Amino acid sequence: MERIKRLLQEKGLKVTTQRIIVYQVMERLCHATADSVAKEVRSIVPTITVATVYHILESLCQTGLISRLDTRDGKIGYDITAKTHHHLFDAQQRRIEDYDDAGLTHVVREYLAAHPVSGFTVDDVAIWIDGRFSEKNS
Numbered sequence: 455m456e457r458i459k460r461l462l463q464e465k466g467l468k469v470t471t472q473r474i475i476v477y478q479v480m481e482r483l484c485h486a487t488a489d490s491v492a493k494e495v496r497s498i499v500p501t502i503t504v505a506t507v508y509h510i511l512e513s514l515c516q517t518g519l520i521s522r523l524d525t526r527d528g529k530i531g532y533d534i535t536a537k538t539h540h541h542l543f544d545a546q547q548r549r550i551e552d553y554d555d556a557g558l559t560h561v562v563r564e565y566l567a568a569h570p571v572s573g574f575t576v577d578d579v580a581i582w583i584d585g586r587f588s589e590k591n592s
């Protein structure tokens with residue numbers, strides 16, 4: 455609780471119970487659509503509106519505490535990891551996991567430096583790797 459309060463304060467956000475709960479839910483879900491965060495938060499605080507949850511998610515995103523996630527099905531998603539990173543994606547299980555591999559980033563950056571794309575400047579590299587997890591998500 456104190457850790458989250460400090461995080462919010464460091465980003466200049468007012469510390470509210472609602473903000474703390476939304477952040478805690480994001481920590482548990484890691485990658486989630488706005489709808490699934492709202493559903494989870496409302497199971498804890500039934501009086502909070504969906505619009506308030508969306509607003510809090512946006513404020514967490516704008517201050518860099520979480521990041522926006524392309525859920526690949528057109529829904530608005532959020533990621534507890536704010537820095538650029540890779541993802542492993544299992545479409546069948548609808549499961550997304552972070553894949554932190556500095557070596558992969560380095561290889562792709564080197565490749566793109568040697569083979570520049572005409573008319574395009576590379577800022578960052580975040581790769582989605584499609585596949586199947588061998589174990590079911592619990």
Ligand SMILES: [Zn+2]
Binds near residue numbers: 533539552
């Ligand atoms: Zn992620």
